[in-house]
Amino acid sequence: MSTAEVDAQPQLGFVAAIRSLGYVFWVLGAMEMVERLAYYGVKAVATLYAKDPVSAGGLGITMSDFGTILMVWALIQSLVPVLTGGLADRYGYKETIFASTVVKISGYLTMGIWTSYGGFFVGSILLALGTAIFKPGIQGTLVKSTRPDNSSMAWGLFYQTVNIGGFIGPLLAGLMRKMAWREVFFANAIVICTNFLLLVLYREPGRSERLAREASYRLRPERRSSLAMDSLRELAKPHVWSYLVILSGFWFMFNTLFDVLPAHIDDWVDSGDVVRSLFGGHTSVNPLVKFFVVMNKDGTSIQPEGMLNINAGLIMTTCFAVAYLGGRLRATTSMVVGTLIASASLVVCGYSVVGWTCIAGIAVFSVGEMLSSPKSSEFIGNMAPADKKAMYLGFSQIPLAIGWTLEGKVAPALYDRFASKERFAREMLAARGMDSGAVAHIPQGEAFAKLAAVTGQSKVALTHALYAGHSVGTVWLFFAAVGVVAAAGIGVYRQWVAGAGTEDAKKG
Numbered sequence: 001m002s003t004a005e006v007d008a009q010p011q012l013g014f015v016a017a018i019r020s021l022g023y024v025f026w027v028l029g030a031m032e033m034v035e036r037l038a039y040y041g042v043k044a045v046a047t048l049y050a051k052d053p054v055s056a057g058g059l060g061i062t063m064s065d066f067g068t069i070l071m072v073w074a075l076i077q078s079l080v081p082v083l084t085g086g087l088a089d090r091y092g093y094k095e096t097i098f099a100s101t102v103v104k105i106s107g108y109l110t111m112g113i114w115t116s117y118g119g120f121f122v123g124s125i126l127l128a129l130g131t132a133i134f135k136p137g138i139q140g141t142l143v144k145s146t147r148p149d150n151s152s153m154a155w156g157l158f159y160q161t162v163n164i165g166g167f168i169g170p171l172l173a174g175l176m177r178k179m180a181w182r183e184v185f186f187a188n189a190i191v192i193c194t195n196f197l198l199l200v201l202y203r204e205p206g207r208s209e210r211l212a213r214e215a216s217y218r219l220r221p222e223r224r225s226s227l228a229m230d231s232l233r234e235l236a237k238p239h240v241w242s243y244l245v246i247l248s249g250f251w252f253m254f255n256t257l258f259d260v261l262p263a264h265i266d267d268w269v270d271s272g273d274v275v276r277s278l279f280g281g282h283t284s285v286n287p288l289v290k291f292f293v294v295m296n297k298d299g300t301s302i303q304p305e306g307m308l309n310i311n312a313g314l315i316m317t318t319c320f321a322v323a324y325l326g327g328r329l330r331a332t333t334s335m336v337v338g339t340l341i342a343s344a345s346l347v348v349c350g351y352s353v354v355g356w357t358c359i360a361g362i363a364v365f366s367v368g369e370m371l372s373s374p375k376s377s378e379f380i381g382n383m384a385p386a387d388k389k390a391m392y393l394g395f396s397q398i399p400l401a402i403g404w405t406l407e408g409k410v411a412p413a414l415y416d417r418f419a420s421k422e423r424f425a426r427e428m429l430a431a432r433g434m435d436s437g438a439v440a441h442i443p444q445g446e447a448f449a450k451l452a453a454v455t456g457q458s459k460v461a462l463t464h465a466l467y468a469g470h471s472v473g474t475v476w477l478f479f480a481a482v483g484v485v486a487a488a489g490i491g492v493y494r495q496w497v498a499g500a501g502t503e504d505a506k507k508g
Contacts, residue, residue: 021154024145024205028138029161031097031198035134036165037172038108038188040312042127044170044305047262047412049120049181051422053445057181059117060444063263063416070259070408073124078401080132093137093204100137101195104130108192112185123185135397143381144205155378156323159370160316167312170305174294234388235395244398246493247376249486250339251403253346254373256411256479257365258308261349263412265304267421268467270460271355274302302355310359314366322370329371331379332494336487338371343483350476353467411479419472421463425451428466 050066052058059066088096107126110119146154169188176183235241265271275295290299294306326334341364348361377396384392416423425447429439432454442450452459 016150018153018157021150021157022145024141024203025154025158027198027201027203028141028145029158031195031202032138032158033161033165034191034194034198035101035104035131035138036162037169038104038165038192039127039131040166040169041173041184041188041191042108042111042169043258044166044308045173045177045184045262046124047259048266048304049177049184051263051266051445052181053443055443055446057115058445059120061117062422062444063260063412063420065117067409067412067416069121069124070412071405072121073128074255074404074408075401076125077128077132078397078404080129081136081397088136088140093141094199094202096133096137097195097202098199100130100132100134101192101199102130103133104192105189106130108185108189112182112189115182132397136391139377139381139396141205143384151378151382152327152375153323155374155381156319156326156370159323159374160319163312163315163319167309167316170309170312171291171294174303174305175291178297230388230391234391235398240383240392240395242496243380243493244395245402246486246489247399248402248406249482249489250335250372250376251400252407252411253339253343253403253479253483253486254369255404255407256346256476257311257342257349257362259408260411260415260479261362262304262308263415264350264419264472265307265358267419268353268463268472269304269307269355269358270353270463271302271307272300274355274359275300277356307355307359308362310362311366311369314363315370319370322367323374326371326375330494331375332490334375335372335379336490336494338368338373338375339483339487339490340368341365342368342372343480343487344368346476346480346483347473350479351473353464414475414478418475419470421466422447424466424470425462429454 047063047066048058050059050061050069051063052060054060103126107123107128107130109123110126111123113119114122142154142158143151172187172191173184176187235244278293279289286299289295294303294309295301296303329337345361345365345368348364349358352358352361380392380396422445426439426442429442429447429451430436434454439447448459448462452462455462457465
C-alpha cells in the first residue's frame with residue numbers, strides 16, 4: 001500500500017469498527033493500561049519530585065539538572081525500540097513484553113530504595129529501557145490484530161486505554177506522595193506486576209507464521225541479513241526518513257506540557273479559584289473528592305498533577321468520538337489540525353496564572369493531541385510492509401527520540417533561565433542586600449520560602465510581584481512555535497506524497 005493510499009484509507013463505521021476488534025486487541029489494551037498507569041504514576045510527578053527540596057523528601061535539584069535526566073531518559077526510551085522492534089518481530093512479542101516488565105519493576109524499586117539524584121537517574125534509565133522493550137511488541141500486536149479499514153478506531157481506542165492508565169496513575173501518585181515520595185515508586189512497582197497475569201491470557205497474532213518464517217531461515221544455507229542492515233535499508237527510503245524528521249518538532253512541542261508545565265503550575269498558577277467554584281468555599285474535606293481532584297492535604301488547592309490529569313481524563317472519556325471524527329479526515333490533515341491546536345494551547349497555559357484558564361488550555365491541548373498523536377503511529381504502521389510492522393513502529397520512536405531528547409535538555413533549561421520562581425527569588429534576595437554566598441548556600445527549592453521570611457510578605461503577594469517583574473510566558477511562545485513549524489512540515493509532506501513521493505512509497 002502506498003503512502004498516499006494509507007493517508008486516504010476509508011474506515012468502517014463507529015459500531016462496525018468496534019465489533020470488528022478481536023479478543024487479542026482487548027487483552028493488549030489492558031496490558032497497555034496497566035503499564036501506563038505505573039509509568040505515569042511516576043512521570044506525572046517527576047518534575048515536582050525533582051524540584052521539591054530535600055527537606056520535603058524531593059531531589060532538590062534545578063530544572064536544568066532535571067533536564068539532564070530527562071535527556072538521557074528520552075534518548076534511551078525512544079532509540080532502543082528502533083532495535084527492539086526488529087527483535088520483537090523475530091523472537092516474539094510475548095517474550096519481549098515479559099522481559100520489559102521485569103526491567104521496569106527494577107526501575108521503580110531503584111527509585112524507591114535509592115532516594116537521591118543518582119538513584120533517580122539510574123531508575124529512570126531502567127524505566128526507559130523497560131518501556132522501550134515493551135512498546136514494539138504491544139504496538140506490533142495492535143497492527144497485526146487490526147485491518148486498514150478499522151485501524152483508525154483501533155488506534156483511537158488503544159490511545160484511550162493509554163489514557164485510562166494515564167488518568168489513574170497521577171491519582172495514585174497524588175495520594176502516595178502526600179505520605180512520602182518513595183511510596184510513589186513502591187506502589188507502581190506493585191501495579192506493573194499485574195501484567196504478568198495478563199500475559200497468561202495473551203496470544204500473539206501471526207505467531208505460527210513467524211515461527212514458520214524462522215524455521216525456513218534456519219534451513220537456508222545462505223546467511224540471513226542482519227536486523228541493523230534491514231532497518232537501515234528501510235530508513236534510507238525518502239518517504240520514511242522525511243516523515244520521521246518532520247515529526248520531531250511535534251514531539252518537542254508535545255512533551256513540554258508534561259515536562260515543564262507542572263513546574264509552571266507549581267510556581268505560578270493559583271488553583272484557588274477552581275476550588276472556590278467547585279465547592280462554594282475555600283476548601284474541601286471529602287477524602288474521595290481530594291483523591292479524584294488530587295488536592296493538597298488541606299483541600300485548599302489542586303496539585304499540578306491533578307490539573308494536568310484533565311488531559312488524560314478528557315482523552316479517556318472522549319477519545320471514542322474524536323477517533324470517529326478523525327477517521328473522516330486524511331491522516332495528515334488530522335495531524336496538521338491537531339498539532340496547531342496543541343501548539344496554541346501551550347501559549348494559553350504558559351501565560352496563565354489563573355486556575356480555570358490553565359485548565360482550559362490543557363483541555364484544548366487534549367483535543368489537539370487526540371487528533372494528532374494516534375494518527376502519527378497509525379500512519380506509519382499502515383505504511384509498513386506486512387513482515388516489518390514492529391520494525392516500522394520502532395522507527396516511530398525516532399522522531400520522539402529527537403524531539404523529546406532535545407526538549408528534555410533544552411525546555412527545562414529555558415524554563416530555569418527565563419521562568420523559574422526559584423531563580424527569581426534568589427535574584428530578589430541578592431537585590432535586597434543578601435550576601436551572594438548566603439544566597440548560594442540556601443538549599444535548592446527553598447529560596448522562595450526564604451524570601452517570604454526575609455520580606456515578611458505573603459507568598460501570594462510575592463508570587464504576583466515576581467510574575468509582574470518577569471516575562472514568564474515568553475518561553476512558551478518558543479515551545480508553541482516549534483509545533484507550528486512541525487504542522488507546516490506535515491502539510492508539505494502531504495503534498496509531496498500525493499505527487500513525487502507516491503512512487504517512492506510504492507517501491508517500499
